[in-house]
Amino acid sequence: MVSDIPEPSPSPRPLRRWRVEPDGTRAARPHSPSAGPRARRRPRLLFVNQYYWPDHASTAQHLTDLAESLADRGYECHVLCARGRYEPGAEPPPARDERNGVTIHRVRATSLGRGSVLKRMTDYLSFYVGAILTALTLPRFDVVVTLTTPPLIGLVGTLLRRLRGSCQVYWSMDLHPDASLALGQMSRRNPVVALLSWLSDAIYRRSDRVVVLGPYMADRIRAKGVRDSRMVEIPVWSRRDEVFPLPREGHPMREALGLSDKFVVMYSGNLGLAHSASEFLEAARRLRDRDDIVFLFVGGGPRLREVKEAKQAEGLENIRLLDYVPREQLHESLTVADAHLVSMRSEMTGIVVPGKLYGAMASERPVLFVGPDHSETADTIRRAGCGVTVRLGEPGPLVEAIELLSSHPELSAEMGRKGRSSFLDEFERLSCCDRWADLIGELVGDLRPASVPGGPAVVVPSAA
Template sequence: MNQYYWPDHASTAQHLTDLAESLVDRGYEVHVLCARGRYEPGVEPPPAEETRHGVRIHRVRATSLGRGSVFKRMADYLSFYVGAARKAISMPKFDVVVTLTTPPIIGLIGTLLRRFRGACQVYWSMDLHPDASLALGQMSKRNPVVSLLAWLSDLVYRQSDRVVVLGPYMADRIRKKGVRDSRIVEIPVWSREDEIFPIPRHENPMRESLGLSDKFVVMYSGNLGLAHSATEFIDAARRLRDREEIVFLFIGGGPRLREVKEAKEAEGLENIRLLDYVPREQLHESLTMADAHLVSMRPEMTGIVVPGKLYGAMASERPVLFVGPDHSETADTIRYAGCGITVRLGEVDMLVEAIESLADHPETAASMGENGRSAFLSEFEREGCCEQWAALMGELVGDLRPASVPDGPAVVSVIR
């Protein structure tokens, strides 16, 4: 279960699509319960029922007001809760139910199916809520409604047969909720080598079409949300505005992107360029436009979110500049792989120095990019990560070869 699934471009939609289709390839019968409303409002909704690449997709009606305000987001969440609960009750029993974290506490439906239908529940913790809102100061635990939501969220974690986390810092937070180590499984999110692969700068058609052939492109790709920081990127663009060969390219959306747009317009920062999301099938061209990728995360979000854009940057064979805490899944991965440079929030001088160093020493940038690609292929590629998921499913249904189960293939329901 998850709110988003193909054809949405949300990160959770893309990863869930990969997982569902990989499980079908391994012999599982897979159903996905998601919303007809789209991550991007105003887009024609897909059909309520269809089968794609062997995955049976069930979409329920939900509003699609967008992420422009808390009210709109809550309305989208609540409408999906109602539709998903009704649909889940009417569906047959599944062997395993996988619930993601969009919207928050959607896993509660999985908990009820576990209790009353006897299904195994796997909680795929893409991020933690309401932990994120509490960490950002958007909510207070003194509010009885927030306190209840936090209690329900922790209950879902404790009641799940397995909790899949994205890294060790997230695992530490889950343990503090009372989840036993034996139920915590670390599986990172991923990118796909057949989707994102290196393209030489001079052969990239997007660079040429955008007039970037002779530029050093520093790119931020994806959602620039409240868990991230844009301040350092804007300040770096200000300080480097006289180096005409360095361009800051932002592709995607998110609430922090407004800060970038406002600074660009108010100060005439012509070295900042903005583009909308690109289709998934063009990611290999989009991400390889970069000479260096930007990633950021606020320190208070450590263990609450893990920026998945890191793995796309590594797959593109480009170096990564991370602005965030020294100790986090992202910073540790960059140091371990030797694929980039990490700086703390507020250290704009170091960020500018890092950008200029990579621009002036292309051989160093190329070496970091190669390191990142190698680490991606060995640890963060779809096939290996989905194989870990398949092993987990096999463990839960009691057979590592699901297609050979005497009574037929195991049935997995993914609720988004």
């Protein structure tokens, strides 16, 4: 049941380690406008992304965690984001704000939503213009961290690197237009698409550091011409104080939903084009006569329409649907599940890394992954022993895994404990933000705040 395919061989990319130069001298910054002495001050960091608090988008949540963590460490942190909300029609937050030590600059941008490509492109374009104009009016930043929403927003970092001498860090949450090409939404023969691909690759190559989410994503970015010495692997995370185990018995949300005596198989979050839903639906069909098993979909996304249509057309009463829940209720929502569903299409390997895996692991519930055998998600599940991996297009093993876990609660509990342990070791906010602090500390050199331990450091490849 659990995939017995051997783990892929280690990546040829050399491991990276942090150390001071052997002679004790301070290494120069990767990109520095001057080498002379500077008066000590708080280093200034700028983060650029379309979404930030209070949006519930995944990139908004992770960026909020990181910016506030670095502000706590003594950095002067600023965020440049869109003033519109992730949900169309919501009241926009103020143009300038401060929260937990982070100064937020929100630029006007349309908020038409994701209903069509035209609406999404309009939202992107309006944010591009506002972000570039606003960035040029702000003071110089020592480090500019750009995410990948919207695509090509890294150009803001490239521009500030060129004009202001800032260090540029590209936080690669996903790859564009690679995703659209992989899904067949764009053609490489289109000259506009070819230009966008060239421009995207150039942003990666010109960045001082590229933060990747895993080794398969690193492989794709290496193919763009980015040197190994410029790549740093830091996964996304969940938070132990937000997602923590709750017992099945007496669970308030399970009782409120009438699921106290059910085995709940949950898909939580965005069910997008990068994911597969057909295996979930077929499993629901085959288990429709099992009154004790319920499939619960919480969230939204383009492929959720398939689930809704199948439920209505086929009378699948064992499928239930809920809207997104607020972040502060995640511990209740995720622990409603007895097992979590995660999926990813094969062609998206290295392009996206489903972050919902880490919330599932944090909830101390087993994970059922439908996707490629070799990917960040499958490798993590096998390494942690926290669930079952199933190949795409094979709903039979998924059904067997659900029936096995529903009839062997001790096995389910053991997988859940292993997942929680692995989450705390590798994918918890504090440890991941520590790795970010190491990276930023390297780039700012002698401007490093006193609250960040250790002296100036450089990154070197390990010995072969």
